[in-house]
Amino acid sequence: MDESQKREAARERKARERLGFExxxxxxxxxxxxxxxxxxxxxxxxxxxxxxxxxxxxxxKLSDDQKDHPQPIGGDPDWLExxxxxxxxLADFLLLIAKTLKQFxxxxxxxxxxxxxxxxxx
Numbered sequence: 528m529d530e531s532q533k534r535e536a537a538r539e540r541k542a543r544e545r546l547g548f549e550x551x552x553x554x555x556x557x558x559x560x561x562x563x564x565x566x567x568x569x570x571x572x573x574x575x576x577x578x579x580x581x582x583x584x585x586x587x588k589l590s591d592d593q594k595d596h597p598q599p600i601g602g603d604p605d606w607l608e609x610x611x612x613x614x615x616x617l618a619d620f621l622l623l624i625a626k627t628l629k630q631f632x633x634x635x636x637x638x639x640x641x642x643x644x645x646x647x648x649x
Contacts, residue, residue, distance in 0.1 A: 538562060551580050555623045558582035569620060570613040571596070574604055577613070585623060592619040 528536070542561035543551070552559045565586045566578040571593055581589065596615050600608055 546580055553582040553585055554579045555581055555585045555620070556627050558585075567620075569616040570609060571616065573599070574609050574612040579620065588623060589616075589619055592623075 539561055542564065546561060546564055546566065551561055551564055553564060558564065563582045564580050565583055567581045567586050567589050569575060569577050569579060593616065596612065604612075
């Protein structure tokens, strides 16, 4: 293993340690390079410790969506506010997954159509 490969392996190991698990994949788009993955706080960092691994692109989308959530009530949030924020964050997450599923479905239909016109089958 040359120096470049050693450095790459070290960066990947560090990313795995940061994520806290071995098998990783963006929960919305499927990206599996650990260097591209981050942990997203579903309800927002101030409201809940529950996280989900997502790629940097999906993380930016989800974090931006949280900017449209209601302003914090103030003080230490009670359980109603925490649960409400978790549900809003979960809805954002599921909407992003739904968009990805629609894209995957359309891609598969497009490929099927292309195969049907050429007479090829997978």
